[in-house]
Amino acid sequence: MPSSHEEILLEENEKDERDINTFRRLWKYIRDYKMILVLAFLTLFFAAIIDLALPYFIKYGIDNYITIEYKFTYNQETQTFEQDPEGSWVYNDKNDKNVLINSNTNEVKEVDESLVRGIKNDNIDKITTFSLIFLLVLLSGIFFNYGQVFFSNLLGQKVIYRIRSDLFDHITKVQYKFFTQNPTGKITTRIVYDTQNLSEFFSEVLSSLLKDIAILIGVVILIFTLNVRLSLYTVITFPIVLIALYFFRIFDRRAYDRVRTRISIVNSYLAENISGSSVTTLFNQEERKKKEFNKHSTKLYKARIQQMYVFAIFRPAMNFLYFLTLAILLWFGSQGVREGFATFGTLYAFTSYVQMFFRPLFNIAEKYDIMQNAFASAGKIFKLFEAKHEYLGKGIKKDLEKGEIKFENVHFSYNKDEEKVLRGVNFSIKSTDRVSIVGETGSGKTTMIKLMSGLYEIDEGEIYFDGVPLYDYDLESLRRKIAVVPQDVFLFSGNIIDNIRLFNEDISEEEVIKASKKVFAHDIIEKLPEGYNTEILERGGTLSSGERQLIALARAVLFNAKIIILDEATASIDVQTEDLIQKALDKIADTTTIISIAHRLSTVKSSNKILVVHKGLVVEEGSHNELMDKKGVYYDLYKLQFEN
Numbered sequence: 001m002p003s004s005h006e007e008i009l010l011e012e013n014e015k016d017e018r019d020i021n022t023f024r025r026l027w028k029y030i031r032d033y034k035m036i037l038v039l040a041f042l043t044l045f046f047a048a049i050i051d052l053a054l055p056y057f058i059k060y061g062i063d064n065y066i067t068i069e070y071k072f073t074y075n076q077e078t079q080t081f082e083q084d085p086e087g088s089w090v091y092n093d094k095n096d097k098n099v100l101i102n103s104n105t106n107e108v109k110e111v112d113e114s115l116v117r118g119i120k121n122d123n124i125d126k127i128t129t130f131s132l133i134f135l136l137v138l139l140s141g142i143f144f145n146y147g148q149v150f151f152s153n154l155l156g157q158k159v160i161y162r163i164r165s166d167l168f169d170h171i172t173k174v175q176y177k178f179f180t181q182n183p184t185g186k187i188t189t190r191i192v193y194d195t196q197n198l199s200e201f202f203s204e205v206l207s208s209l210l211k212d213i214a215i216l217i218g219v220v221i222l223i224f225t226l227n228v229r230l231s232l233y234t235v236i237t238f239p240i241v242l243i244a245l246y247f248f249r250i251f252d253r254r255a256y257d258r259v260r261t262r263i264s265i266v267n268s269y270l271a272e273n274i275s276g277s278s279v280t281t282l283f284n285q286e287e288r289k290k291k292e293f294n295k296h297s298t299k300l301y302k303a304r305i306q307q308m309y310v311f312a313i314f315r316p317a318m319n320f321l322y323f324l325t326l327a328i329l330l331w332f333g334s335q336g337v338r339e340g341f342a343t344f345g346t347l348y349a350f351t352s353y354v355q356m357f358f359r360p361l362f363n364i365a366e367k368y369d370i371m372q373n374a375f376a377s378a379g380k381i382f383k384l385f386e387a388k389h390e391y392l393g394k395g396i397k398k399d400l401e402k403g404e405i406k407f408e409n410v411h412f413s414y415n416k417d418e419e420k421v422l423r424g425v426n427f428s429i430k431s432t433d434r435v436s437i438v439g440e441t442g443s444g445k446t447t448m449i450k451l452m453s454g455l456y457e458i459d460e461g462e463i464y465f466d467g468v469p470l471y472d473y474d475l476e477s478l479r480r481k482i483a484v485v486p487q488d489v490f491l492f493s494g495n496i497i498d499n500i501r502l503f504n505e506d507i508s509e510e511e512v513i514k515a516s517k518k519v520f521a522h523d524i525i526e527k528l529p530e531g532y533n534t535e536i537l538e539r540g541g542t543l544s545s546g547e548r549q550l551i552a553l554a555r556a557v558l559f560n561a562k563i564i565i566l567d568e569a570t571a572s573i574d575v576q577t578e579d580l581i582q583k584a585l586d587k588i589a590d591t592t593t594i595i596s597i598a599h600r601l602s603t604v605k606s607s608n609k610i611l612v613v614h615k616g617l618v619v620e621e622g623s624h625n626e627l628m629d630k631k632g633v634y635y636d637l638y639k640l641q642f643e644n
């Protein structure tokens with residue numbers, strides 16, 4: 001078992017799924033866009049072919065139009081020279097004179113201007129056609145390169161969009177337990193940053209890395225087709241390049257993992273401490289926190305430096321290998337031109353191909369990191385998809401009519417191997433009962449409330465609503481009839497009216513006002529700057545807890561809740577607002593079952609039934625007077641509060 005937060009993170013990162021499973025799941029998304037994928041591959045293929053063709057074109061130009069030797073034979077009959085590639089007379093432009101030199105005898109002959117003009121015109125025509133074709137190839141190169149970047153990015157964005165919305169949809173359906181085990185920051189990171197990392201897989205990996213690989217393979221094939229002997233000299237360094245890449249991969253992955261882990265540790269440390277900064281200040285913990293943070297920060301710094309070493313060695317090593325290959329090529333290539341086993345054009349093409357071969361290798365380091373990042377993120381995203389969905393009941397019964405609740409021998413623990421929080425709870429509440437649940441802190445009161453809403457599945461026993469087991473209901477419909485008003489009511493961004501009618505535009509403003517009036521929320525809302533149209537900021541932080549509770553009560557009344565469960569605020573509500581809440585409850589008590597977790601025993605007297613919870617059991621129940629007479633747990637709690 002990992003002991004510290006740091007160890008948990010370390011372990012989590014080691015368990016990254018970079019395996020084939022991640023790719024298989026990603027493929028499920030990609031295959032829905034087969035057409036775009038095919039277009040991305042086709043454009044990538046043609047873009048690579050054109051890139052590879054360009055040096056070949058230039059070689060062709062050099063060999064055929066620049067370094068070409070025009071050869072002739074002498075026709076004895078017509079007494080003229082005729083162009084013939086096998087001929088022994090070679091045209092040479094010497095000292096502004098048009099001469100032909102016999103390569104066998106070195107005899108020199110001046111030739112007629114018209115012969116030369118013909119050759120030159122013919123040559124210019126060919127060069128023009130050649131240049132036009134070259135331009136056309138260049139333009140189609142731009143087209144295919146654009147297409148390749150466009151389609152792979154389009155595919156990426158479509159896939160990411162689907163993953164992101166599926167993920168959000170999934171998160172809204174997972175069990176409540178999931179949110180207590182996964183901090184909000186982590187879930188947000190998955191939806192925002194991890195999907196972003198994954199999208200880089202498409203923009204960087206799919207679009208350029210695959211093309212780079214195609215070019216690497218293409219270069220090797222092309223040079224061997226062009227000139228085997230020169231190729232053999234050129235690839236002397238390639239095995240060393242492969243070995244360098246192999247070691248780089250090992251060291252970079254190690255360094256990268258270390259950095260990523262350190263970043264997550266620093267991030268989570270920051271998140272925790274920024275949200276708890278007021279506590280840090282109140283308890284004078286700044287110095288200790290600073291030291292702790294510096295410790296984490298130093299480890300991140302060291303991990304970064306180690307990563308830098310890997311890069312610092314890899315890049316110059318690749319650079320060295322590149323120039324070494326060029327030097328070897330020039331050495332043997334120049335001999336080749338002299339000895340005739342290579343043309344000047346071929347030598348040019350080889351230098352271009354060597355450059356083409358090494359160029360992606362310089363960037364491969366960064367791309368490799370992006371790829372690792374993307375796959376690690378994809379692994380984490382898909383892991384999140386494994387979280388179980390909430391069971392929403394059999395759906396046999398939909399509506400709650402009366403609002404009766406019964407707990408029958410309910411056992412419950414948050415985690416299977418942990419001690420039970422509820423150990424056989426029994427009680428029943430009649431409709432329109434007004435019940436208070438009391439008990440010392442940690443006794444299980446809130447847990448009972450969570451079980452009533454079906455947020456967790458119980459281990460043993462049964463919970464009934466109107467005599468029907470909880471899971472026979474359609475839980476979504478049941479929850480509409482149970483309104484939970486916590487101490488800290490959450491309000492959505494939007495205005496007050498929408499928060500009361502839960503963004504259901506079918507409910508009119510008049511109905512909202514009527515419900516608000518019933519629970520005394522109307523006057524308070526009217527006093528706000530824009531009344532019912534006041535925008536909610538920061539989850540409703542600009543409203544007091546009491547005001548928010550009144551808004552939640554108005555919502556409960558509007559939706560005709562049969563059961564209202566309140567977690568009574570301890571000290572965060574002023575006396576006037578608390579009084580209003582009590583009056584509001586009095587007004588709806590005859591149509592609704594009201595259950596309150598009472599922290600202050602002074603508020604329980606209005607209840608006709610008090611449940612006393614002690615160490616996971618309901619140990620006493622009755623009215624205030626009955627329980628006082630009993631002189632049991634309630635009596636002790638009451639005395640304790642009043643003595644305090």
Ligand SMILES: Nc1ncnc2c1ncn2[C@@H]1O[C@H](COP(=O)(O)OP(=O)(O)OP(=O)(O)O)[C@@H](O)[C@H]1O
Nearest residue numbers: 180414415421439440441442443444445446447448
């Ligand atoms: N999500 C959770 N995971 C694990 N244990 C939990 C969880 N929530 C509560 N507990 C534990 O269950 C026990 C009962 O908690 P519960 O919140 O029900 O107590 P409570 O009576 O409502 O206390 P309080 O009056 O302080 O709100 C406590 O020991 C608590 O630590």
